[in-house]
Amino acid sequence: MTTEGVESVRDHEPLARYILTASFLYKDNRAGTPLRPNSWIPHPSVELSVFRIEGWQEEQVIAQGEKVASEREAKHRNKILGEGKEYPEDKTTFRYHGRGEIIAREVRSVGLEVLPKEPPPRHADVVNWPPLTGNKKHDESSQMAFAMKLNAKAHFIAAA
Amino acid sequence: MTTTLMYRPLFNRNDYSPSYATSNEAQGVLDQIREWLESASRARTLYGQALEELTDTFLDCRKEDWDGYNALPVEDDAFLRTKALLSRLMNRFPAPTASATPHGSLTLEWIVNPRRRLMVSVGNDEQIAYAGVFGTETVQGVANFVRDVPQEITHQLARLYYA
Numbered sequence: 001m002t003t004e005g006v007e008s009v010r011d012h013e014p015l016a017r018y019i020l021t022a023s024f025l026y027k028d029n030r031a032g033t034p035l036r037p038n039s040w041i042p043h044p045s046v047e048l049s050v051f052r053i054e055g056w057q058e059e060q061v062i063a064q065g066e067k068v069a070s071e072r073e074a075k076h077r078n079k080i081l082g083e084g085k086e087y088p089e090d091k092t093t094f095r096y097h098g099r100g101e102i103i104a105r106e107v108r109s110v111g112l113e114v115l116p117k118e119p120p121p122r123h124a125d126v127v128n129w130p131p132l133t134g135n136k137k138h139d140e141s142s143q144m145a146f147a148m149k150l151n152a153k154a155h156f157i158a159a160a
Numbered sequence: 161m162t163t164t165l166m167y168r169p170l171f172n173r174n175d176y177s178p179s180y181a182t183s184n185e186a187q188g189v190l191d192q193i194r195e196w197l198e199s200a201s202r203a204r205t206l207y208g209q210a211l212e213e214l215t216d217t218f219l220d221c222r223k224e225d226w227d228g229y230n231a232l233p234v235e236d237d238a239f240l241r242t243k244a245l246l247s248r249l250m251n252r253f254p255a256p257t258a259s260a261t262p263h264g265s266l267t268l269e270w271i272v273n274p275r276r277r278l279m280v281s282v283g284n285d286e287q288i289a290y291a292g293v294f295g296t297e298t299v300q301g302v303a304n305f306v307r308d309v310p311q312e313i314t315h316q317l318a319r320l321y322y323a
Contacts (some may be wrong), residue, residue, distance in 0.1 A: 019226060020228035021220075022220075023226065023227065023260055024218060024259070026257060027213065028257070030271075030272075031257040036269075037268060037269075038259050038260065042262075043232070043261070043262035044230050044231075044232065044262065046241055049229065069228070070190050076225065076228075108161050110318050120276075135287075135302070136263065136283070136287075137281070137283065137285075137287040137288065137289040137302045138289070138302050139263075140261060140263045140265065140283075140289040141279055141289035141290060141291050141302055142291075142300060144261070144267075144279050144281060144290075144300065145272070145291040145298050145299075145300040147291075148279065148292075148293050148298070149298065152274055152293070
């Protein structure tokens with residue numbers, strides 16, 4: 001759903017998919033992007049969370065990524081502690097590893113759409129994924145196919 | 161120069177007579193066997209790396225929300241089933257790279273180049289999902305994996321590497 005009062009996403013806008021786990025990166029030194037297609041799969045919802053970064057300085061883009069990571073880390077820490085388990089002060093599960101960047105036009109070229117979804121400010125969702133069928137593996141294969149297409153059109157910018 | 165090639169079977173050792181071959185052809189056969197053994201050894205090493213990566217991925221992704229975006233956990237059955245699939249593909253195709261999906265599945269991925277690649281996703285049940293890119297063509301589907309590698313998967317892998 002489009003957020004009311006927010007300008008729609010234009011074709012030329014760059015979008016950032018923040019990567020919070022190294023599990024979405026190839027660990028060898030292969031040629032090409034180190035970002036795995038899996039990072040573009042929208043499960044469990046059928047919206048993929050991205051940020052609109054047009055006009056931002058590099059520092060602002062990174063700051064937003066670090067903010068997202070720190071929010072997820074705080075949520076995770078509170079959950080673990082809430083279960084009565086230990087979570088050492090110096091432990092970090094989620095951190096900003098970098099981002100996959102893709103132009104909105106490229107998202108649309110594969111048959112998906114980008115719609116603003118605020119709050120938080122500048123947040124958007126990649127939508128129009130194939131409708132869920134109730135067959136988990138069928139849905140997964142469709143999403144993987146789209147994720148591979150997105151990954152081929154994206155590039156990865158690693159955290160410093 | 162000639163070479164003597166002695167054949168000793170690995171099984172039914174009590175029921176064979178040694179075969180001695182002494183010819184240039186025997187040298188050729190010996191070279192091919194050595195080459196095959198070296199190749200099998202390399203494959204075991206590469207698949208060993210894939211298995212190690214698969215195990216690491218499983219350990220990293222077995223808790224809910226492992227990706228920070230509410231991913232489902234990878235369960236023990238998914239790991240065992242992916243390991244079984246990996247072992248059945250050993251020596252038939254190059255070793256894949258392993259990862260996980262937010263669906264709580266493990267994936268094996270074969271990449272020739274960014275435009276030629278195949279992903280296979282294995283979860284807790286018999287169905288496995290696959291998706292691939294072959295230039296401008298995209299393929300996707302679901303197959304059943306109980307014991308043997310599904311024909312769809314071997315077909316796509318053969319297409320990826322040998323077509």
